[in-house]
Amino acid sequence: MRELISKWVFPFKGDWMKVEKISRLQLFYLMTGFVLGTAMILGLGHEAKQDSWIFILIGMSSSLIIMAVYTQLASYYPGDSLAQMLPKLLGKFLSYPIILLYIFHFTYSAARGSRELGELIDSTILSETPLVVIIGSFMALMVYCLRGGVETFGRMAEIVFPIYLFSLILIWILLFSVDQFSLKNLTPILGNGVTPVLKKAVPTAINFPFGETIVVLLFFPFLTHNGPVRKICMSFLLVGGVLLTINSIMLIAILGPEIYNFDLFSLLSATQMVSVADFLERFDALVILLMVSGVFFKVGGFILAAAIATSHLFKLKQTRSVVLGLGTIIVPLSSITALSYVEHLEFGFKFYVPYVHTVLQIILPILFLCIAFIRKKLGSK
């Protein structure tokens, strides 16, 4: 038994196993999947109605600036993760609670992602299965996968993301065949002017899902070649944002702004309208594939980030035991934080994303960057 446990925690002994590494391509796949993740299922910018695609574009372009802040911060401390650079930046005592705050943010976000998946599966295909079974089995998969650390996750992304993209594009092609498809649904574009959309988009659209890519700060130390990362980070934001924009245009064109606004799982509703030659119907399976793999990236990214932050904070040699612990916490956390799905969404969109996200993903990083900048200036003198 003891041997089994130690094998689980340290599957590869000795220096035969090379240090965990992740390539740039893997990081790109992983993070694009991370951006799309739950956003693809939930749909973004419901409150902006037919202008939600502009809402997403605004969110994406502003998040590029935030990403510049992240990468600049990383370039001051090359080879360090967020949890390693903060003590150097703020000192030991101030940095500990902040890192803990981030760890909690990541853990809770992972729990949110799992809850969304669970609700979706529960309300669409497995209506009689308890939520905890769905989330629990998903978490078992996550823990097993993340046992191999960044490397396994990166390789999974390399295999799963192309399939993900392929099925997404396939769904779009199929959506064209729907009779109700009409671009007129998108009009009037910016009927009330830019300001209302802008007001709604900042900071919500930046924070979810683009601002969440702050987790990338914890993956940088594992990149195969150290070097400038800005290009790759910008590109996954751009690709993810463009895909989300196209998706929301497609969905609005089919469902119309009103239904798009109220539907909880708009992509699924749109796909259910597809019928090719009266024979090929119900491509729900593809949507479920999209959902599971999207949430896989999202939740996996968060858990991994939390695990890396924890292991760096407490100077552990591995993340495997942390992942196991986090997995055990997340399953109950995802169910107890909200009584119903509506409450869950309400809390998310009314409180968590606008306030907590803004503090952790916009204000604090900018503050860190300022401090780092000043420190560097002082240090060079």
Added chain:
Amino acid sequence: MRFFKRQKKLPALLQEQSENNPLSGNLEEDLNRFKQLFEGAADFSYRELQIGSNYSAVVLYLNGLVDMERMELNVIQPLISRNEELLQHPKPALDQFKGVLNASQVVQVETFQTIVDQLLAGGTIVLINTFKKVLVISEQKWEQRSIDEPVSEAVVLGPREGFTENIRTNTSMIRRRLKTTKLKLEYLKLGNLSQTNVVITYLEGIADVSIVEEVRSRLNRIDIDAIEDSSYIVEFIEDEPFSVFPQVLQTERPDRLAGNLLEGRIGIIVDNSPFALIVPVTFFQMMNSPEDYYGRFIMTTFIRLIRYLFLLIALLFPSIYIAVTTFHQELLPTNLLFSVAASRDKVPFPAVIEALLMEITFEALREAGLRLPRPIGSTVSIVGALVIGQSAVEAGIVSAPLVIVVATTGIASFMFPSYPLTGAIRLLRFFMIFMAGTLGFYGILLGVFFILAHLVQLRSFGVPYLAPLAPFHFNNMKDIIIRVPWWKMNERPHETGKSNLKRMNYKPRKY
């Protein structure tokens, strides 16, 4: 935690006691020593000779391991025929006796243990009185299977010879294919009692030095009493012994081994086993048949695509059937749904139970077909076809669509070129059936993700199991799902042939 660790005291290992007392030089005494050692071994034989008047000798050998005719001709006759030079010499050295012998391989051995080892390996020992050393002649010959067509990896095109149980024959087949001094064949012995010869073979300058070193050290770490087949070694050297996926390629084909050596892999040939091992190996290699390289490349690409399609069918078809009939009836087109529902109408079991019943029966049929004596084999297929295929459906125990599903799955699982991989897929099929039965389509997705997560974590001698797909390497993809023509394979696979990538000059088809 020392607290829990309790070690049982086990009796000492049964081992050849090594005796290091040198020979006495007294013929009678030494012969007795051998007789004592081989007491009860009926194949131990010896013959006493008189050489001239001064010297007497004893020839020792194990019956059945020695070529008797040649021994008589080359060893016994020269010794007893009165060699003038030898007889005239007042005090001939052992070398002079050696000079008399006609055998090609004669060595002088001093240590007792080595003599015994040589004798056990089929050597002929000549003891001559007054000498403390002996002459060992290698004239082995035993009955063996002739070179045959490989049964487990049959091809239509391509060479038809397969490895035999004799390691010398096997190495010669490799040597005939790679006539270069770069081909290394390192001998070592494994197994306390079996003393099995094992050869590590690789191409110097192409194979990764660190992997060769790792193979060597893993083999040397093996501590076992006997090795009856190369499969014993597989379990000792695999990276992840608890995985269902094979991480070592077992092949019967010398051409396949040679081809793999050229890609920088390392072969392990084991005496008494017609299966050579190839490491490191990737998943996609397991999916490739040796015939892929002999057939036309366009056709091969097509066949490979079919193979991967049927890999999915073999793994997922029953579970998709279960998921659709139990959880997601709406996914089927209406007409199809009606016909499936109509045939499932009489069936008393849920789809999972039905599928499990059929799958287990199929596995039983398959196993029975393998184990039964040939003449009865056809009975099994008749029983299988009639009872399972027809009567069960007519009796309403199982539904007809399920029979189709199971049959297709069965055929699909015979398509993989690697037998151990087939086993892995068959096992995982049951896992997938379980997942589909409990969580429907969602369960299938989770199951596939589980398998993928397992596969990306696997390594074979440090090489990622899913290379070159994950980690992705574009150049290596030319021999994975498609096969490019030979004149385009100008590079060795990146993961193993890194030290010497270039395979040919880049001048394809210059007429």
